[in-house]
Amino acid sequence: MTDRKIRVLIAKPGLDGHDRGAKVIARALRDAGMEVIYTGLRQTPQMIAEAALQEDVDIVGLSILSGAHNALVPTVLNHLRENGLDDVKVFVGGIVPEDDIPELLEKGVHAVYGPGTDTQKVVEDIQKAIQGQNE
Amino acid sequence: MINTNAIRQGDRLALSRALTAVENDEPAGQKIQTDLFPHTGNAHLVGVTGAPGTGKSTLVNQLAKTFRQSQEGLEPPKIAIIAVDPTSPFTGGALLGDRIRMQDLAGDKGIFIRSMASRGALGGLAHKTAAFTTILDGAGFDLILIETVGAGQAEVDIARLAHTVIVVEAPGLGDDIQAIKAGILEIADILAVNKADQPGAENTALALKAMLAMAHGDELPTAGKHMRRESSHKTPATHQKEDKAWRPPVQLITATEGKGITELIENIQKHKAYLQETGLWQAKEAHRLRRDLEALIRESLVRQWEGNIDQARFDEVLEQVIHRKLPPIEAVKLLL
Numbered sequence: 001m002t003d004r005k006i007r008v009l010i011a012k013p014g015l016d017g018h019d020r021g022a023k024v025i026a027r028a029l030r031d032a033g034m035e036v037i038y039t040g041l042r043q044t045p046q047m048i049a050e051a052a053l054q055e056d057v058d059i060v061g062l063s064i065l066s067g068a069h070n071a072l073v074p075t076v077l078n079h080l081r082e083n084g085l086d087d088v089k090v091f092v093g094g095i096v097p098e099d100d101i102p103e104l105l106e107k108g109v110h111a112v113y114g115p116g117t118d119t120q121k122v123v124e125d126i127q128k129a130i131q132g133q134n135e
Numbered sequence: 136m137i138n139t140n141a142i143r144q145g146d147r148l149a150l151s152r153a154l155t156a157v158e159n160d161e162p163a164g165q166k167i168q169t170d171l172f173p174h175t176g177n178a179h180l181v182g183v184t185g186a187p188g189t190g191k192s193t194l195v196n197q198l199a200k201t202f203r204q205s206q207e208g209l210e211p212p213k214i215a216i217i218a219v220d221p222t223s224p225f226t227g228g229a230l231l232g233d234r235i236r237m238q239d240l241a242g243d244k245g246i247f248i249r250s251m252a253s254r255g256a257l258g259g260l261a262h263k264t265a266a267f268t269t270i271l272d273g274a275g276f277d278l279i280l281i282e283t284v285g286a287g288q289a290e291v292d293i294a295r296l297a298h299t300v301i302v303v304e305a306p307g308l309g310d311d312i313q314a315i316k317a318g319i320l321e322i323a324d325i326l327a328v329n330k331a332d333q334p335g336a337e338n339t340a341l342a343l344k345a346m347l348a349m350a351h352g353d354e355l356p357t358a359g360k361h362m363r364r365e366s367s368h369k370t371p372a373t374h375q376k377e378d379k380a381w382r383p384p385v386q387l388i389t390a391t392e393g394k395g396i397t398e399l400i401e402n403i404q405k406h407k408a409y410l411q412e413t414g415l416w417q418a419k420e421a422h423r424l425r426r427d428l429e430a431l432i433r434e435s436l437v438r439q440w441e442g443n444i445d446q447a448r449f450d451e452v453l454e455q456v457i458h459r460k461l462p463p464i465e466a467v468k469l470l471l
Contacts, residue, residue, distance in 0.1 A: 004159050005227070005252070030228035035252045040235035047241040051234060054248055056151040084148045 006034040006130055008059040011048040012041050013072045021093060021115075022063040028119035029061075029126070045072060049079030052088055058133075059126055064094040069104065077108050089129050093117070137163050139170040142274050147247065150274050154249055157266045168266055171273025176420065178215075178272040178279050179407055182293035184259060184319060185303030187285025190329040192218065192236035193390040194303055195282050198403075199246055200239050201396045202278060212277035216240075216248040217267050219260055221284050229253070233282060247276070259283035259290030265427060268296065286319055294322035295426060298419060299406045301325045301399070304343065306335035320346065323383045325402050331387035331395065343385045351382060381409050444470065 010026045012019055019041055026036045037055050039048070052060050060080065064072060073092060080088055092104060093113040101112045111125055137156060141149040156164030183191050183198075195216060203211045218233035229252035240246045249267070256262045260283055271279050283293050294300055302323035320326070320343070328340045384402050388395030410416040452469050455461035461469075 005254075007155075026230055030223065030230045031226050033227040035222075035229045035231060037231045037234060037250050040232075040238065043238075044241075047238070050241060051248075053148055053151055055250055056155045 006059065006126065007037065007055060007057040008034050008061060008126065009037045009039065009048070009052050009055055009057040010061045010063065011039045011043050011051065012063050013043050013045055013048055013076060014064060014066050014068050015042060016064070016066040017041065018065070019063065021065070022061075025061060025063070025093060025119060025122060028123060032123040032127075034126070045075040045079050048076050049083050049085070052080060052085055053083045057088060058130055059089050059091060061091045061093060064092065064096070067095065069094070069096050070100060073104055073109060074107050087133070089126075089133075091122070091126070093122075137167055139167060142167070142171065142270070143174065145275070147244075150247065150270070151249070153270055154267055157270060158251070158261075158263050160263075164266075168269050171270055174275075175269055175272040178268070178276055179299070180268055180272075180279050180281065180297040181403060182281045182283065182297030182300040183303060184283040184286045184290070184293050184300065184322075185329075186287060186305070186308060189285075189303040189305040189308070190390045191282050191285070191303050192233045194301075194327065194329060194388070194396075195233075195280050196237045196239055197390050197393050197396045198280060198400065199237070201393070201400055203243060203245060211245060213275060214246045214278045214280065215271040215274075215276040216246065216280045216282065217251055217264060217271070218248065218282045219251045219253055219264060219284050222252045222254045224255070227254075247271070253284050256292075257290070258292030259286040260292045260296065264292075265296055265423075291319060291322050295423060298410055298416065299324045299403055301327055301403070304328050304339055305330045306333050306339045308339075321350075324381065324406050325399065326383055326385045327395075327399060328385065328387050329390050331389045332392070336387060340385050340387055347383060347385065379409070379413060381406065440471070 008029050010022050010029075012022055022038070026038050029036045037051065037057065039051055043051075048060065048062070060076070062073060062076060069092065073090070077090060080086070080090070089110040090108065091111050091113070092109050096104070096112050096114065104112055110129055113122060137153045138146070138149055142153055153164065153167045157168060158164070183195050185191055195218070199214050199216060202214060216237070218231070218237075220229055220231045220233060222229045231250035231252060233250055234248060237248055240248065251261050251264060251267065253261045260281070264281065268279050268281070281293060281297055283290060300322050302319055302325070304326060305328070326343050328336055328343065330336060386395060386399055386402065388399060390396070407416075410419065449470060452461065452466050456463055456466050
């Protein structure tokens with residue numbers, strides 16, 4: 001019998017100093033029955049990719065409020081690939097201008113969420129993404 | 136398919152995937168445990184337990200950091216950390232936050248940290264924590280630090296798994312009666328009183344020392360009372376053996392500042408040497424393997440029974456039990 005839980009890493013790359021949003025989403029995913037690894041503030045892309053490897057997560061959720069997403073997100077994606085984690089899906093939440101979203105999606109981000117997103121939608125998107133992978 | 140050789144050669148992704156397979160009880164996980172088993176038995180398993188908020192994660196962080204710096208000229212030990220946090224009994228989800236306090240360890244390829252949800256186990260560990268130690272031991276880690284769920288008085292599974300158990304206490308968690316209750320304090324090989332910079336830490340340490348003195352009297356932990364009375368008649372050789380018995384040191388530390396960590400590591404090393412010199416190391420291993428084997432037999436018997444039982448017959452017997460026509464004890468005899 002296999003009991004495969006969805007494992008999610010919630011990480012905050014870069015220097016922005018508050019993690020309210022990250023904690024709210026971590027809690028929501030926990031309540032949806034997922035195992036959420038929360039790593040805290042001020043993570044480098046290398047640290048995030050290494051934690052994703054050690055924890056063997058299905059999903060990496062990046063919370064970025066600083067505006068540095070165009071620099072940070074591709075770097076995280078590259079480090080994940082270097083670690084052989086091509087199948088890990090990356091979600092981005094935070095303050096990302098509309099104009100920047102298409103480029104992030106093109107680079108391999110699964111979805112981008114702005115302020116006020118219903119946490120239930122994030123939960124459903126993650127569940128769908130994992131189901132799609134398993135089918 | 137997970138490659139055992141890759142794990143042995145330090146492939147971290149293969150190791151990580153193997154742990155997942157084990158955690159989810161996949162066939163690949165069983166195979167990897169089987170393949171790695173001949174390579175196990177070398178790692179020192181050190182448990183860190185204590186009430187929530189006493190500073191277990193911070194201490195584990197400091198221990199790993201200091202162990203990696205220790206011993207000039209010697210290769211530093213490869214360290215694996217298993218950090219267990221509770222699974223919600225209502226949603227099955229878990230928030231695993233122990234890595235937050237372990238950020239100092241990022242970037243060190245000699246350290247591997249894995250968070251683990253307890254998934255319904257109640258003894259302070261997850262059901263698969265022991266299996267994780269098999270994988271990590273077989274992968275060549277010298278030291279495995281196991282951080283339990285924030286534990287109270289009854290979560291003592293770690294005592295059966297680890298060679299050395301550190302119980303972390305902090306000032307202000309209860310009076311000296313707490314110290315003489317059964318449970319977590321009894322399993323300590325080393326007692327660390329954390330947050331020594333806070334008021335009351337000295338008193339906590341004193342209460343713990345008094346508790347230990349009361350538990351051991353003038354005698355030693357393994358000796359019964361009758362032996363103590365007779366001890367004056369003992370041969371010198373027996374005396375010597377008794378003198379070697381381990382008495383858990385009580386140590387003040389401030390994990391956030393790294394104070395007392397070097398001394399704590401010395402005590403961990405001393406305890407390891409003590410276990411090896413007295414033969415208790417082998418005895419503990421034998422005891423643990425015996426328990427593991429028994430547990431596996433139980434599991435497998437249950438599975439066998441579940442595979443063989445005639446469901447209609449089971450329902451029929453159950454019906455009789457529900458209608459109070461048949462006591463459950465008699466029903467078991469009919470069904471086995």
